Amino acid sequence: MIQVTGLRKSFGGKPVLAGVDLTVGQGESLCVIGQSGTGKSVLLKCILGLAVPDVGQILWQGRPLDRAARPDFLARFGMLFQGAALFDSLTVWQNVAFRLRQRMPDRKARAIAVEKLARVGLGPETADLMPAELSGGMAKRAGLARAIADDPSVIFFDEPTTGLDPIRARRINDLIRGIVTETGATAITITHDMDSVRAIGDRVALLQDGRIAWDGAVAAMDSAPPLAEFLGRTCDINAT
Numbered sequence: 001m002i003q004v005t006g007l008r009k010s011f012g013g014k015p016v017l018a019g020v021d022l023t024v025g026q027g028e029s030l031c032v033i034g035q036s037g038t039g040k041s042v043l044l045k046c047i048l049g050l051a052v053p054d055v056g057q058i059l060w061q062g063r064p065l066d067r068a069a070r071p072d073f074l075a076r077f078g079m080l081f082q083g084a085a086l087f088d089s090l091t092v093w094q095n096v097a098f099r100l101r102q103r104m105p106d107r108k109a110r111a112i113a114v115e116k117l118a119r120v121g122l123g124p125e126t127a128d129l130m131p132a133e134l135s136g137g138m139a140k141r142a143g144l145a146r147a148i149a150d151d152p153s154v155i156f157f158d159e160p161t162t163g164l165d166p167i168r169a170r171r172i173n174d175l176i177r178g179i180v181t182e183t184g185a186t187a188i189t190i191t192h193d194m195d196s197v198r199a200i201g202d203r204v205a206l207l208q209d210g211r212i213a214w215d216g217a218v219a220a221m222d223s224a225p226p227l228a229e230f231l232g233r234t235c236d237i238n239a240t
């Protein structure tokens with residue numbers, strides 16, 4: 001379980017997070033939505049320890065996620081980066097097995113990488129390709145295989161469908177939902193894509209003006225006024 005309490009973060013005196021309270025239960029899939037520039041990535045960075053909050057607390061399994069607890073947390077988390085973010089100079093399997101190779105022989109790490117690639121719909125022939133040889137959808141799948149390579153108990157998905165056409169986006173959403181369900185991992189997804197929210201999320205939290213303006217079940221979001229307003233704005237943006 002991850003619990004964020006009273007999180008504040010400013011840059012150059014400009015508040016971005018102005019008191020964020022958010023809880024993600026064990027095995028729950030939470031989507032964080034919000035307009036561009038509302039601080040979704042900053043929130044994620046604070047949880048990962050890449051940004052230091054000005055005020056507030058982040059608990060993991062009931063313990064403060066401080067310097068002492070972070071290595072254990074980082075060893076148990078997986079992440080699908082926006083744009084997949086594969087290392088150009090490593091083959092696909094080396095990307096997938098990046099963390100595994102630090103603690104097991106290559107032959108074993110490769111076998112696990114091939115197994116994870118199969119889970120995301122990529123055959124063994126992709127293992128020795130370079131990232132530049134992959135299509136956008138394949139790269140996203142390879143990034144997903146890397147995110148789950150170490151059987152994480154917490155997975156972050158940063159804009160998982162960015163850059164994909166609607167059909168590929170739906171396939172990635174379905175894959176993510178399947179993986180989250182079968183592994184029982186806690187999932188946090190940052191997205192603008194409401195199809196992703198519907199496919200992946202159990203719960204959705206709307207970040208607005210530095211705070212969580214609404215937090216509830218995905219099934220309830222269509223009738224929630226703050227969400228309706230956000231969805232309306234999204235439609236307006238898409239229509240222009």
Ligand SMILES: Nc1ncnc2c1ncn2[C@@H]1O[C@H](COP(=O)(O)OP(=O)(O)OP(=O)(O)O)[C@@H](O)[C@H]1O
Nearest residue numbers: 011012016034035036037038039040041042043192
């Ligand atoms: N290191 C930094 N230094 C200064 N300002 C920053 C820094 N990181 C983020 N910000 C500012 O914080 C605000 C929120 O940024 P953030 O990237 O979290 O938004 P976001 O909600 O993830 O946006 P998007 O949906 O477009 O990715 C922005 O105004 C951004 O310029």
